[in-house]
Amino acid sequence: MPDAIIFDLDGTLADTETVWDGVRQGMAAxxxxxxxxxATQAMMGMSTGEWSRFLAEEVGLPYPPEEVARLTIEQMAEHYREGIxxxxxxxxxxxxxxxxxxxAIASSSPRVLIDTFIEVFGIDDVIEVCVSTEEVDRGKPAPDGFIKACALLGVDPRRTIAIEDSTNGIASALAAGMTVVAVPPHFHPPSAELLEKTTVLQTLDELTVDLVEELIPSPPAPVGDTGGKGSPGDIAEL
Structure with a gap:
């Protein structure tokens, strides 16, 4: 069986990628x-520090990155309060x-939005670990967020499944050595070449126990383990 399942949030559980894009483009307008x-594709998966610098330095918003982050997150929080x-x-x-x-949830969203999502939708009793990429050195497509989530769960990334949607998110999980289940969005979907490295679902309704247990191979038996059938020496004595 898999050691654990780690979900992305934006675009995987919540239809918020277009909301993020609308807020950012609205600020530019x-x-x-x-x-x-x-610009939209480049920022998908970036940590708060990364996308706020991108908006200030590459897009050209007339604020320092810290102010860009504050204004963006305030608008996103308002959308959460209104309902997503x-x-x-x-x-x-x-x-x-x-x-x-x-x-676990490993998301590029700021911690405050992850916590709000978990509380609003009543899943705080089943999510053991949350990691925001603002809490690690690099956002997606770097593997840092997924690796930290696995470490906090105490599991091996190679025996853990990531549920993702975006190009950068899938690349991040693959770089961490994880098995990836992809639910591609209509909003800037990943390339066919990248999706070939994943198991593709149309919706999360298709994510079943039987499916995920087929994706992780059983670990090899320890050296000398004959599965309770006796050793070669035992057989020779019969």
């Missing part, structure tokens, strides 16, 4: 800045997996 091509849309099967799949495995 308010400042009279044309949105650069490729869950993706199909999100909470049901979390509880289905929690019945069998330790669970």
């Amino acid at each position: 308010d400042a009279g800045i044309e949105w650069p091509e490729g 849309t869950l993706l199909p099967g999100a909470i049901e799949s979390v509880r289905r997996m929690a019945a069998r495995y330790p669970l």
